[in-house]
Amino acid sequence: MFRVFNFAAGPAMLPETVLLRAQQELLNWQDSGTSILEIGHRTSVFQDMLAKLEGKLRTLMNIPTNYKVLFLSGGAQGHFSFIPMNLTGKNRDVDYIVSGIWSERAAKYAKRYANVNIVTTATLTGVPDSSTWNLNPNAAYVYYCPNETINGLQIHDIPEVGNVPLVGDFTSSILSSHVDVSKFGLIFASAQKNLGIAGITLLIIRDDLLDQAQECTPEIFNYKIQVEQNSLLNTIPTVPVYIMDLMVDWIVNEQGGLDGISASNQRKINKLYACIDNSNGFYRNDIEPKYRSLMNVPFNLQNNDHLKYFLAEAGQNGLAYLNGHKLVGGARASVYNAMPEEGVDKLVEFMQHFAAKYAG
Numbered sequence: 001m002f003r004v005f006n007f008a009a010g011p012a013m014l015p016e017t018v019l020l021r022a023q024q025e026l027l028n029w030q031d032s033g034t035s036i037l038e039i040g041h042r043t044s045v046f047q048d049m050l051a052k053l054e055g056k057l058r059t060l061m062n063i064p065t066n067y068k069v070l071f072l073s074g075g076a077q078g079h080f081s082f083i084p085m086n087l088t089g090k091n092r093d094v095d096y097i098v099s100g101i102w103s104e105r106a107a108k109y110a111k112r113y114a115n116v117n118i119v120t121t122a123t124l125t126g127v128p129d130s131s132t133w134n135l136n137p138n139a140a141y142v143y144y145c146p147n148e149t150i151n152g153l154q155i156h157d158i159p160e161v162g163n164v165p166l167v168g169d170f171t172s173s174i175l176s177s178h179v180d181v182s183k184f185g186l187i188f189a190s191a192q193k194n195l196g197i198a199g200i201t202l203l204i205i206r207d208d209l210l211d212q213a214q215e216c217t218p219e220i221f222n223y224k225i226q227v228e229q230n231s232l233l234n235t236i237p238t239v240p241v242y243i244m245d246l247m248v249d250w251i252v253n254e255q256g257g258l259d260g261i262s263a264s265n266q267r268k269i270n271k272l273y274a275c276i277d278n279s280n281g282f283y284r285n286d287i288e289p290k291y292r293s294l295m296n297v298p299f300n301l302q303n304n305d306h307l308k309y310f311l312a313e314a315g316q317n318g319l320a321y322l323n324g325h326k327l328v329g330g331a332r333a334s335v336y337n338a339m340p341e342e343g344v345d346k347l348v349e350f351m352q353h354f355a356a357k358y359a360g
């Protein structure tokens with residue numbers, strides 16, 4: 001069967017066993033005699049799966065009991081607006097750490113609903129030291145994006161923000177390693193990278209933050225109302241929830257949980273950065289080592305011709321979608337949980353051969 005190694009930033013590669021299980025279960029899901037594509041979100045079989053998925057996530061991520069777990073539509077960018085709507089009914093002052101394109105956009109959207117203070121702005125290579133940050137101790141929340149997918153910049157240590165609730169956009173880093181949920185007021189991630197397919201956003205919120213929505217907040221994106229409705233106020237995107245369930249099973253049963261997956265992510269990423277750093281400048285990634293992303297590796301080649309040949313020849317070798325985001329150009333390898341180590345090995349081998357062929 002023809003399948004490439006898909007290095008796209010998202011929607012991203014899925015594990016083959018997840019695809020095969022979805023295929024096997026397609027016509028008759030959970031002995032219901034119907035397909036997951038057809039089944040109602042209010043059937044007991046679906047609701048049972050949803051409840052079990054929440055339980056599995058609680059165990060896997062060690063989510064404390066005073067946190068609620070929501071499965072919502074809207075994509076991460078929808079929640080760039082729904083988060084300020086939900087959290088600023090009592091206090092409109094909010095803090096944003098801008099470390100790349102996604103947190104910059106989140107801050108821009110929040111300005112419609114709240115008074116946004118920019119705590120710090122990252123450079124192209126790293127984040128200014130936290131001693132220089134302009135944190136407001138009375139803010140309703142501090143927002144940041146741990147892993148900036150486009151820039152390839154990751155803030156590995158959870159920022160110290162005192163008693164102000166911390167909000168994290170984990171869209172491109174969720175379930176890639178352990179995260180201490182208890183340090184956050186709210187965590188969210190759209191699913192199409194490490195949680196399956198597009199159409200659903202996982203949102204984890206501390207229960208004391210649930211009663212602060214602005215009047216204008218639409219019911220289906222009002223987190224308190226959705227908690228009361230078990231995320232089922234309207235028709236939930238059933239298939240993306242189901243695929244998330246398969247992804248969680250895959251991590252737990254086939255990857256050794258978060259310990260296993262984070263060790264394998266670390267091995268993959270070490271090989272990739274070593275290849276770039278040992279290329280005598282043929283490939284370049286300028287992010288400071290301590291801010292380098294575990295999931296998304298942007299890199300430049302020496303000129304546009306090299307980039308063009310690189311992308312074309314990589315494609316011919318079954319290494320697909322290595323182009324950088326249109327806003328920054330260059331190349332980018334996204335190596336989410338589902339990218340097998342074999343895919344990274346093949347990429348590294350290809351990069352070494354390509355450099356040997358084209359280096360001047």
Ligand SMILES: Cc1ncc(COP(=O)(O)O)c(C=O)c1O
Nearest residue numbers: 075076077078102149171172190
């Ligand atoms: C970190 C981050 N936040 C937000 C988004 C936007 O996600 P969505 O397309 O689900 O709105 C992306 C998409 O790539 C992302 O990487």
